[in-house]
Amino acid sequence: MKDVADELFAVLRMARVRPMPVVEHRFHETRRWRFDLAWPDMRFAVEVEGGQYVGGHVTKGRFEGDMEKYNEAALAGWMVLRVSPRMVRDGRALAVVERALRARF
DSSP: HHHHHHHHHHHHTTOSSSSOEEEEEOOOOOOEEEEEEEGGGGGGEEOOOOOOOSSSSSHHHHHHHHHHHHHHHTTOOOOOEOOHHHHHTHHHHHHHHHHHHHOOO
């Protein structure tokens, strides 16, 4: 979903969202887990979920791996929002990111 995460980054830049996120932020010391977009100082991240209609993350191993990642993030104090490509393209992702940033400040 890197392409759609890049799309979301561009949407945030065009909307002049501040601060801008870090792309592909590694949040765990020993695992190779990364967030698509993250604001590390606020412990806030956005994951663009793909393939919900054609396998993708819905496959058992991948889905459970994502659950483990999100659980560890929550236990470490991260707020992780999950958005779909459709949400990026129709503006809902921008709206929820802006709301979250206001709440985290």
